[in-house]
Amino acid sequence: MSPLFLFLSFVALLSALGVVLAKNPVHSVLFLILTFFTLSGHYLLLNAQFLAAVNIIVYAGAIMVLFLFVIMFLNLNEETEPHKPALAKFAAAIAGGSLLLILVAAMRNVNPVGYDPTSFDSQIGMVDRLGLVLFQQYALPFELASILLLAAMVGSVMLGKRETGERNF
Amino acid sequence: MTSIILLSIFGILNLFMGFMRSNKVLLPGAMLLLLAVFGANLADWNVVHAPYFNNMLVVDNYTVAFTGIVVLTTIVLLPFSRSYVVAGETNLAEYYALLLFSLVGAVMMIGYNHLIMLFVGIEILSISMYVLAGSSKRDSRSNEAALKYFLMGAFATGILLFGIALLYGATGTFVLSDLAGAVAAPENASLQPMLYIGILMMIIGIGFKVSAAPFHFWTPDVYEGTPTFFTAFMSTVVKTAGFAAFLKLLAVALPGAQGFWLPTIQAMCALTLLLGNVGAAVQTSTKRMLAYSSVSHAGYLLIGLVASRGNLTGDAASGIFFYSLAYSIATIAAFGVLKLVADHRQRDDYAALNGLGKTNPLLAFSMTVAMLSLAGIPLTGGFFGKFFLLAAAAGQGYIGLVVFAVIMSMVGLYYYLRPLIAMYLRPAEEGATPVPVDGIQTATLALLALLSIVLGIVPGFLSGIL
Numbered sequence: 001m002s003p004l005f006l007f008l009s010f011v012a013l014l015s016a017l018g019v020v021l022a023k024n025p026v027h028s029v030l031f032l033i034l035t036f037f038t039l040s041g042h043y044l045l046l047n048a049q050f051l052a053a054v055n056i057i058v059y060a061g062a063i064m065v066l067f068l069f070v071i072m073f074l075n076l077n078e079e080t081e082p083h084k085p086a087l088a089k090f091a092a093a094i095a096g097g098s099l100l101l102i103l104v105a106a107m108r109n110v111n112p113v114g115y116d117p118t119s120f121d122s123q124i125g126m127v128d129r130l131g132l133v134l135f136q137q138y139a140l141p142f143e144l145a146s147i148l149l150l151a152a153m154v155g156s157v158m159l160g161k162r163e164t165g166e167r168n169f
Numbered sequence: 170m171t172s173i174i175l176l177s178i179f180g181i182l183n184l185f186m187g188f189m190r191s192n193k194v195l196l197p198g199a200m201l202l203l204l205a206v207f208g209a210n211l212a213d214w215n216v217v218h219a220p221y222f223n224n225m226l227v228v229d230n231y232t233v234a235f236t237g238i239v240v241l242t243t244i245v246l247l248p249f250s251r252s253y254v255v256a257g258e259t260n261l262a263e264y265y266a267l268l269l270f271s272l273v274g275a276v277m278m279i280g281y282n283h284l285i286m287l288f289v290g291i292e293i294l295s296i297s298m299y300v301l302a303g304s305s306k307r308d309s310r311s312n313e314a315a316l317k318y319f320l321m322g323a324f325a326t327g328i329l330l331f332g333i334a335l336l337y338g339a340t341g342t343f344v345l346s347d348l349a350g351a352v353a354a355p356e357n358a359s360l361q362p363m364l365y366i367g368i369l370m371m372i373i374g375i376g377f378k379v380s381a382a383p384f385h386f387w388t389p390d391v392y393e394g395t396p397t398f399f400t401a402f403m404s405t406v407v408k409t410a411g412f413a414a415f416l417k418l419l420a421v422a423l424p425g426a427q428g429f430w431l432p433t434i435q436a437m438c439a440l441t442l443l444l445g446n447v448g449a450a451v452q453t454s455t456k457r458m459l460a461y462s463s464v465s466h467a468g469y470l471l472i473g474l475v476a477s478r479g480n481l482t483g484d485a486a487s488g489i490f491f492y493s494l495a496y497s498i499a500t501i502a503a504f505g506v507l508k509l510v511a512d513h514r515q516r517d518d519y520a521a522l523n524g525l526g527k528t529n530p531l532l533a534f535s536m537t538v539a540m541l542s543l544a545g546i547p548l549t550g551g552f553f554g555k556f557f558l559l560a561a562a563a564g565q566g567y568i569g570l571v572v573f574a575v576i577m578s579m580v581g582l583y584y585y586l587r588p589l590i591a592m593y594l595r596p597a598e599e600g601a602t603p604v605p606v607d608g609i610q611t612a613t614l615a616l617l618a619l620l621s622i623v624l625g626i627v628p629g630f631l632s633g634i635l
Contacts, residue, residue, distance in 0.1 A: 106362035112338070113357055140222035141285045144277065147177055148293045151270040154184065155300030158263045163306070 005045055012038035025071045029064060036060040048125035170221050170228055172210045172236055173276050179206065180269035187262025192254040199265040200247050206272075207240045224344045225283045231481055231635060232280035234490050235413040239275045239406045242497040243268060246405075248613045249505045250398050252512050264304065268402065271297035275410035279417075284333050284343040287414055291329070291378060294407060295322050301399040302391060314394025321387045322377070329374025335367030345422040353425030365429055371418065372433060379411035381471060382441040385464045389448070392460035397511060400456065401504035404463040405497040412470050416477060416489060424479030434474050439573055441468035446580040455507055456517045458584055459500070462543060465581060466496050469558055472574055476562040484564065487635045488557035494631065495550030495624050499542035502617040505610070506536040513604040522588050524597025529604050533592045535614040542621045544585035545578050550624030557632060 018031035036059045043052035134142055179202040186198055210233055218228045253261050277290025303315025339360040340351035377384040392400045445465025452458040477485035511517040526533040542551035563571045
């Protein structure tokens with residue numbers, strides 16, 4: 001395990017915990033950005049350069065702006081945060097803890113097969129390779145994902161549209 | 170494949186039909202389009218197709234049979250949207266388009282041969298459902314249902330995706346047939362725990378979508394808040410497609426890990442039967458009762474998964490097909506009558522049905538057949554559905570599970586008879602007027618009752634076809 005991997009993992013775990021534990025929603029979002037950047041670092045280590053770039057552009061860029069926009073739009077802060085009952089926190093901690101325990105216990109002895117450095121293709125994560133796979137092997141799910149986006153778009157327009165007789169803000 | 174293409178095109182066509190600003194053409198238009206899809210789908214029966222697009226999709230008799238159920242269910246459901254047409258609902262074209270798009274997702278879930286197709290299919294179906302659950306924008310219960318369904322559904326999707334990723338990590342493939350080989354004879358034995366956790370998480374994710382206990386908690390609230398027309402779609406099409414996907418996953422990809430998932434599914438099955446039936450017995454609202462009853466029917470279908478033991482053909486698979494069909498027909502009729510009555514009388518508890526036998530004999534009869542079919546009384550399709558599934562399970566030696574299921578279906582009798590008591594034995598309110606029903610709804614209800622009875626008298630022509 002390279003020191004870089006260990007460092008990235010450490011920061012990723014720490015900032016992910018920060019997302020959950022931070023009291024201030026804006027701090028949560030900032031921690032989330034940090035998590036995304038460390039994940040992009042992991043993608044780079046895995047030779048997935050395109051994925052790393054897209055992860056930063058889409059998640060750390062677009063999605064984060066959306067999060068921040070919603071938080072500011074709804075004016076969420078520590079005072080307005082709804083009080084969660086202790087029982088729910090306790091149950092969530094137990095459930096999450098059990099999942100963690102099971103995952104760690106199960107994965108402890110997993111020994112994945114590494115790659116062969118002599119025959120490894122360093123171009124594997126490049127965008128042209130990805131394009132070839134996406135438009136040849138995965139052509140059908142790629143096209144059908146457009147139905148997914150269209151359904152989401154129709155739905156959001158339908159729900160967000162002003163009805164006759166409704167007033168704007 | 171033809172049905173996916175047609176449904177996608179027709180969905181877009183439906184959106185354009187919305188420009189005409191006339192709701193009158195939309196309903197017959199959508200029904201005709203769906204009839205075309207139904208015909209095109211049946212044309213593939215017994216035709217051998219090579220897998221489409223590098224093993225992405227398989228169209229065999231299994232796919233054709235379950236696609237037939239979901240398309241037919243939608244066709245017979247559509248007439249109950251008449252109240253939207255009459256009320257001049259401005260979003261009707263979008264509703265129909267979303268239903269057609271969600272059918273694309275359902276067909277993908279049925280015919281998938283690659284886990285990414287399963288995932289995209291589940292997402293198309295779910296996202297359309299989240300939107301339709303909240304389609305009654307001014308009703309706070311509908312808003313609550315949509316938000317609840319969306320948040321929990323998104324979480325379940327995450328778990329499903331995590332499971333798929335772990336499964337890929339352990340086997341190195343997404344294609345079902347390759348997965349079967351990699352699961353049965355793993356190259357690297359130390360990856361086995363990863364495989365098991367992956368399977369478990371996929372079971373959780375799909376179990377949530379078909380509302381199997383202990384992942385059913387969202388069902389009553391969401392079903393109750395969602396407009397009844399869409400609740401009917403949710404409890405039939407989503408469940409049928411979900412179980413078709415579930416069976417295919419377990420039977421094609423994971424027979425090698427049967428020793429691992431079989432006890433899990435058995436436990437889920439017993440728990441679902443118990444919680445669904447006991448939950449339904451204590452409800453006071455007809456709609457909530459039907460929601461819990463849909464949970465309990467997920468339990469009966471899980472018996473089919475247990476009995477299938479990794480076979481996509483044979484008694485158990487045919488049983489699941491027959492049960493899904495009988496259940497869908499009866500559920501559409503029940504929700505259809507409930508919608509008509511609730512629209513007219515503005516309530517949906519048992520008392521809303523009071524005296525329906527006097528004021529609307531046809532509605533009452535249709536509801537009666539539906540309830541008897543759901544309860545599994547002989548001479549209705551539901552009886553043979555249960556019979557085939559339980560016989561398949563008994564044939565595999567799961568006697569304990571079968572006995573438990575029979576006891577639970579007796580509990581079922583208690584709550585399925587309550588609407589009948591209300592309709593025939595309780596007097597209607599003072600001055601109750603008959604519920605208005607128009608021609609096409611009458612015809613559909615009669616057809617549904619007839620289908621239920623035909624399936625219960627001559628089940629032979631549809632049993633054992635898989």
